[in-house]
Amino acid sequence: MDINQKKKAAAEAALAYVKPGMIVGVGTGSTVNFFIEALAAARVQVDGYVASSIATEQRLRSQGLNVLDLNQTGDIPIYVDGADEIDIYFRMIKGGGAALTREKIVASAARQFVCIVDDSKEVNMLGKFPLPVEVLPFARSFVARQLVKLGGNPTLRQGVSTDNGNVILDVVGLDFTNPVELEREINNIPGVLDNGVFAKRRADVLLVGGNDGVQTHKPQQ
Numbered sequence: 001m002d003i004n005q006k007k008k009a010a011a012e013a014a015l016a017y018v019k020p021g022m023i024v025g026v027g028t029g030s031t032v033n034f035f036i037e038a039l040a041a042a043r044v045q046v047d048g049y050v051a052s053s054i055a056t057e058q059r060l061r062s063q064g065l066n067v068l069d070l071n072q073t074g075d076i077p078i079y080v081d082g083a084d085e086i087d088i089y090f091r092m093i094k095g096g097g098a099a100l101t102r103e104k105i106v107a108s109a110a111r112q113f114v115c116i117v118d119d120s121k122e123v124n125m126l127g128k129f130p131l132p133v134e135v136l137p138f139a140r141s142f143v144a145r146q147l148v149k150l151g152g153n154p155t156l157r158q159g160v161s162t163d164n165g166n167v168i169l170d171v172v173g174l175d176f177t178n179p180v181e182l183e184r185e186i187n188n189i190p191g192v193l194d195n196g197v198f199a200k201r202r203a204d205v206l207l208v209g210g211n212d213g214v215q216t217h218k219p220q221q
């Protein structure tokens with residue numbers, strides 16, 4: 001199985017969590033794009049979808065799927081999204097597609113987070129994937145210096161402006177021994193909107209596409 005077949009298999013397995021009458025949060029990225037295709041084909045009679053990015057909103061609309069404003073919904077029963085890395089506690093690094101802030105908002109508004117990945121995304125320890133940090137352009141240089149003080153080595157993602165009009169710093173070299181603390185510490189830097197550590201809001205269910213099909217996992221406590 002190639003990587004896209006694995007992503008597609010995981011994405012299609014997430015359909016089992018989508019029930020009629022639900023509002024469904026939809027993440028961003030190549031794995032989620034397979035999920036959107038599956039949603040369009042299945043036509044489950046949901047109440048609507050909340051998108052975590054402009055790209056996802058456009059893709060849902062192009063399939064004729066009903067997109068709702070997050071401000072017009074209460075708690076969302078389910079959120080389906082991919083990840084750049086996920087560990088055994090279902091803590092993640094996200095934001096490879098620069099959508100991390102809205103993703104974290106929709107994920108946090110959701111009662112259940114179903115993470116869909118191919119098996120290359122599973123890691124013992126987070127931190128190999130450069131951590132995306134969304135930063136107000138005004139504060140870019142200041143924030144970069146604070147990230148260096150935390151032990152990181154930030155690089156500006158060239159040519160990228162987020163859906164919120166901000167820049168992304170991709171950071172390597174950080175210590176992920178305590179991801180909850182790292183997530184909090186980076187978000188305490190003035191000028192940081194959010195960062196791609198999802199440790200406070202972890203996934204609840206993990207669907208992994210691999211050579212033997214899709215495995216469903218629950219997090220280790």
Ligand SMILES: O=C[C@H](O)[C@H](O)[C@H](O)COP(=O)(O)O
Nearest residue numbers: 029030031082095096097099
């Ligand atoms: O900003 C993007 C998101 O966090 C994506 O969910 C993440 O990068 C995984 O994307 P993909 O499914 O394309 O590997």
